[in-house]
Amino acid sequence: MALIQQMPYQSVKADFGDGEIEIFYRPINLYEMDKIQCARKVGDANALAETLILRARDKTGDRIFDRAPDKDKILCQYDPHEVMRIATILSGASDERPAGNG
Numbered sequence: 001m002a003l004i005q006q007m008p009y010q011s012v013k014a015d016f017g018d019g020e021i022e023i024f025y026r027p028i029n030l031y032e033m034d035k036i037q038c039a040r041k042v043g044d045a046n047a048l049a050e051t052l053i054l055r056a057r058d059k060t061g062d063r064i065f066d067r068a069p070d071k072d073k074i075l076c077q078y079d080p081h082e083v084m085r086i087a088t089i090l091s092g093a094s095d096e097r098p099a100g101n102g
Helices: 030-042 044-055 069-076 080-090
Strands: 009-017 020-025
Touching: 009 080, 020 030, 020 080, 030 044, 044 069
Parallel strands: none
Antiparallel strands: 009 020
């Protein structure tokens, strides 16, 4: 079995209300699981936002979202159903098949 950082990226297309983007991700690791679990103590919406901030990457592997400027945008402006759908996929809790391997 390969280390997570050596595994290929998967991708999923998302549209939070301001145009379609492609989000890349790898399987979740224990650090990310722990951070999301801690965020869940504050509330489910907070955990969804934290999932996107921690897990969503562009095709080069850089984070798409920054905590400070993007968390409020995710919580207050993005389509909540799309946030929930994508966070579920990124957390590995979905049966939905990703768009492909990047």
